Amino acid sequence: MSTLPPHVRLANEIADQVRHLDPDEAAAFIANHLRSFWERRMLHALLTHVDAGGADLDPLAAAAAARLRQPA
Amino acid sequence: MSLLKEPDLGTPGRKGEPTVEVEIDGVGVAVPEGTSVMRAAALAGVDVPKLCATDSLEPFGSCRLCLVEVDGVKGTPASCTTPVRPGMTVRTQTPKLAKLRRGVMELYISDHPLDCLTCSANGDCELQDMAGVTGLRDVRYGVGEGEHHLDAPTDTSNPYFDFDASKCIACSRCVRACNEVQGTFALTISGRGFDSHVSPGQDQPFMDSECVSCGACVQACPTATLQEKSVVDLGMPNRTVLTTCAYCGVGCSFKAELRGDEVVRMVPYKDGGANEGHSCVKGRFAFGYASHPDRQLNPMVRDTIADEWREVSWEEAISTVATRMRDIQERHGTGAIGGITSSRCTDEEVYVVQKMVRAAFGNNNVDTCARVCHSPTGYGLKQTFGTSAGTQDFKSVAESDVIMVIGANPTDAHPVFASRMKRRLREGAKLIVIDPRRIDLVRSPHVEAQHHLTLAPGTNVAIVNALAHVVVTEGLVAEDFVADRCEDFDEWREFIARPENSPEALAEVTGVPAAEVRAAARLYAAGPNSAIYYGLGVTEHSQGSTMVMGMANLAMATGNVGRDGVGVNPLRGQNNVQGSCDMGSFPHELPGYRHVADENVRDIYEKLWGTPILPEPGLRIPNMFDAAIDGSFRALFVQGEDIAQSDPNTQHVHKALESLELVVVQDLFLNETAKFAHVFLPGTSFLEKDGTFINAERRINRVRPVMRPKTGKHEWEIVCEIAQAMGYPMTYENTSQIMDEIALTTPTFSGVSFELLDRVGSVQWPCNENAPLGTPIMHEETFVRGKGRFMPTVYVPTKERSTRKFPLILTTGRILSQYNVGAQTRRTANVAWHPEDVLEIHPHDAEVRGITEGAMVSLASRVGQTSLRAKLSDRMPVGVVYTTFHHPVTGANVVTTEHSDWATNCPEYKVTAVQVGLLSVTAPTEERAERAPVPVAGN
Incomplete structure (x- = not known):
């Protein structure tokens, strides 16, 4: 079983x-x-994870998270 | 035979303009070339007597009742086998013909039991009809003196129909129906002369033969030789309701034939657009679950899942749901609750659930069971073509020259469409099968695949890229089509032509020899009409969406979109997968696949519904499970889906369900999910529903109630009452009004109404001002999105790999006689064919593990373990095992994992690394039946 939190695992898969x-x-x-497919609390969890250091998060997903903080 | 006689023109129609003019009994008629005299006569309003002819079968010319006289022609030719010629003058009623026909009937009657008074046909008998039509008054060979066969044995082996040989007139209609309509070739006529008799297999009982119990032979039989047991037991029905099957995505039309409120039999409807008079064992026979004693007919509640259920009134059940939902929202927020819609329910039932979630719950936390099957179809086809829908109607396959079947097993999962496909293959179309297993289509009577690409599970994208690479690098691109109709081609061409996408480079990954891939690609590109049909073997992968786009690329590159005989076609698993998706069941889309972020679309619903709609996506089903475990999601309304059995990684699902404060289950039975429920709302079977289903060809079919709801309420009424109890006004007088609202708000449905469907039978969406009678084939002039878009599809291997500990790959699927989690079919006589899930394993893999046929084996993955019986089969490649998920006692999803399609989170059911071990050499079936469901973590 993956030990990663779901939002990290799913973002890495993308x-x-x-x-x-x-x-x-x-x-x-x-x-x-x-933005198109994730519910607000999943986005929030991802951003919170990045704020906490972003352990195990793919750099591309981390870069995407940074873009999420900007207006669409 | 059937209660309500549909017109039978005797022989099948022929294509073409009616250019051949003939005169029959003084009546002029024009028909297409190749039409039989019999059919021309019928079209002219002249009935010609017949026994061996029926318009679902090619003419046979054996009964000699349909003889006619033709001016200028010697003798009395059979009208069924005689084609029309221009200027032909035909007489069907002359003294000479009457004498000949009476003579034929005398012979038939002299060899018949004449037990009409006690016969189950009860007058519904073509032999009896013809005796009357021909004016038979006496039998020169003696009545009661000939061979009456009353000592002939009756074969009762099939659970659904009997074969009473004494009544057989050896007309061969059953044999021809099995051959021509079903394509199984299980029957033959053995013996000669008076010894001629119908023989299943090698003179075996029906149950031991290759018969697939589709019932085509029963329907074709002109006497009571082949008769439904229900008719034998209950007598002939006395009323009929036209409705739609509730099993697979083919969506067959049926005549439900009843005595009072009791369904006696289901007879496929000849004018049904999807099935045109054919059916399978499930649709025709397996309807008994609707009256099974396991059905729960009263609402029930309990405080905790450890408590006993308590039957309550509808008012209390609905109030309990509303009160507890609102209480949870007050304590945990608006987004703490959600709902799941069902692909087994009607469009109208699904529509009101998503409306309840969006308008009464106030969020977008609605998803549908298509999440776990065809959600990648939605993503992939929308990206490339512009909408989530198959491109063709089912009839289109009759125009295909090359048929590519990818990750689908139509003869088991979509048998009525498979029969259409097999007919076309027998006519000479070429077949390419892409599947790790040797499915029946690869080699079956008179059908053999030109290419079977036995790819390694999880390498679909590699294969489709390799096929496209050949098309691009060998100059097989339909350049004009691409230039006129598509965009982003040059970028895609550069990508797909790279050496790493060549069949040679990918052979090590896929396991398929490059030469075989190249030959298949050339065949597909040569067409001229090449069609792709695919199933869950495409979608239920970590790259399911990518593969859908890959197939769309391949079809566009070869110009195989937008006309008869071509296209990209998902074979949907459940009866209303298409409809449930169309109805706005996804958390990011309102009805008609329009994103919730689109202000203009939201505005339509906000004005009509009188409440704001959130502009952000809600939770998908797997997200709901994760959020339940983390505590932010607290209540779930589940409409007709058994997520505890059907969804992957059972332990995780059970943990999520246990974490919820409130689980509301609306279903026919206390299913596995109901074990975690606090409120049970009894649902209605398809025989009680009033609404529409939409099949895999986008065909909107009416589902008409044959009886009142056994529960006292329609499911849509329950949902509306919950919404109202939560303070949101939601009322309809009937389901027609719900469809009217769907049409009012959804451009692709704007022309749809119950009145239209009742008038024309069915329509395929889009049905609007541009296409008032629907759209059989999509993207004919332009794609829905304008230009078809090529999408680069980089192959990314799944993270699920075989290891030393789990060296085999498990893939799962369906079998003909059972359906999905088996909630319906396990409660019918279909268990005679499939009483338990078995593990198919290659003999080599079995031998090294000491496993023999029928041995009990353990099946373990990194997330769970179960046990089942082994079936040795070289249909499986070495290293791959297969099972079904029809029985909760096996619980195949105990071993499937959290991996999913990257774009949609559709589970990767088709690739799980497992180990198989011997438990015991044999285990009695009785012992298996008594076993409790598989214990899983937390249960």
Whole structure:
């Protein structure tokens, strides 16, 4: 079983799919996907995780989280 | 035979314009070339006597009752096998013909038991009809002196129908129905002359033969030779209601035939757009669950799941739900509650649940069981084509030249569509199967796949990329189509042409030889009409959405979208997967697949519903489970889905359900999920429902009640009353009004109404001002999104890998006789075919583990373990095992994991690393039946 919290595991899985893209493009894709499909408390949990150091979070997902803090 | 006679024109219609003019008994008629004289006569209003002919079967010419005279032609040809010719003059009623026909009937009657007064046909008998039509008054060979066969044995082996050989007239209709309609070839006529008799298999009982119990033979039989046991037991029905099957996504139309309120039999409806008179063992026969004693008919409540259930009034049950939901919201916030809609319920029932969640609960925490099956279809087809829907109608397969079946097993899971497909394959279409297992389609009577790509589980995207690589690098692209109809092609072409996407580079990953992939790609690209049909073997993967986009890319690159015979077509698992998704069941979409963030769309509903709608997505089902465990989600309304059995990683699901303060289950039975419920709201079977289902071809079919709700309330009424008890006014007088609201607010449904459906039978959405009678084939001129969009599909291996500890890969699926978690089919005689889930394992994998046929084995993954019986099968490749999830005692999802599709969280049911070990060489079936459900953590 994965020991990662669900929001970290799921964000990392999305990042795996766009690793072939330019990092900025990948982060934008992930951020857009999260805005479109993730519920507010999951987004909040992800941002809280980043604030706490972002352990085990894929850098692309972390970059996407940073974009989530900006207006869409 | 059937209670309500639909017109039978004797032989099938032929395509083409009615250009051949003939005169029959003085009546002129024009018909397409190739039409039989018999059919032309019927179209002219002239009935020709017949016994071996029926318009669902090709003409056979054996009974000799349909003889006619044709000017300028010697003799009396059989009208069923004689095609029309221009200017032909035909006479069907002459003294000579009458004498010949009476002679034929005398022969039939002299060899028949003549037990009409006690026969179960009770007058519903074509032989008896023809005796009357031909004016038979005496039998020169003696009545009661011929061979009456009354000592002939009756085969009662099938649980649903009997074969009484004494009544057989050897017309071969049953044999031809099995061959032509069903495509199983289980029956033949053995012997010659008076010894001719119908033989299942090698003169075996029906139950021991290859018969799949579809019932086509029963329907075709002109006498009571093949008769439903229910008719034998109960007598002939006396009324009929036209409705829609509630099993798979084919959505067959049926005539429910009843005596009073008791269903005697279900007869597939010839004018049903999806099935055109055919059916399978589930739809035709397995309806007994609706009156099974296990059904709960009264609402029940309890304070905790450790308490006994207490039957209460509807008022108390509804009040309890509303009060506790509101209490939880007051203590934990608006988003602490949510609901799940069911793909087994009607569009109208689903619509009111999502409305209740959005308007009365005040959030978007609504999801549907399509989450765990076809949610990647929604994502993938929307990204590429612009909407979540199959592109074709089922009839389209008759125009396909190449059929590619990916991750689907139509003969088991969508058998009526499979029969259409097999018919086309017998006519010469080519078949490509992409599946780790050797499914029946790969090689069955008169069908053989040109290519079976036995890929390693989890490598779908690698295979579709390799196929597309061949198309792009070998100059097989439909350049004009791509240039006119698509966008982002150049970027995709550059991506897919890279060496790492070649069949050679990916052969090590997929396990499929490159030459086989190249040959399959060339065949698909050559078409000229190539169609893709796919199932959950595509979607239930960590790259399910990517694979859907990959198939769309392949179809666009070869120009196989937007006309008859082509397309990309999801075979939906449950009867109303399409409809439940259409109705706004996803947490990010309002009805019609419109995102909740779209202010213009929200505005439509906010004005009509009189309440604001949140502009942000709600929780998906797996998110609900996670949030339940972390304590932020506290109550769940579950409409007709057994999440405790059907969803992956059972331990996790059970832990989530145990964490909830309130679980409300609306279902027919106290299912596995109800063990965690605090309120049980009894649901209605499809025989009681009033509304619509939408099948996999987007066909909106009416579901008509054949009886009043056994529970006293329709499910939509219950949901409305809960919403009202929570303070949100939600009332409808009937389900027609609900559909009217759907049409009012959803552009793709704007032309739909019950009045239209009752008038024309069914329509396929979009049904609106541009397409008032619906849209059989989508994307004909332009794609829904304008241009079809090519999407790069990088293959990313799943994280679920076989290891030394778990060296095998488990994949799961369905079997013909059972349906999903088995809640319905396990409560019918279908258990005769599949009394328990078994583990299919390759003989080599079994041998090294000391496992023999029928041995009890353990099945363990990193998340759980269960036990079941082994079935040795070389259908499986070495290293891959397979089982079904129809029985809670096995609980196959105890071993499936948390992995899911990256875009939609659809579970990765198709890839689980497992180990299999021998438990005991044998275990009596009785012992298995008595075993308790598999114990799991926290239970």
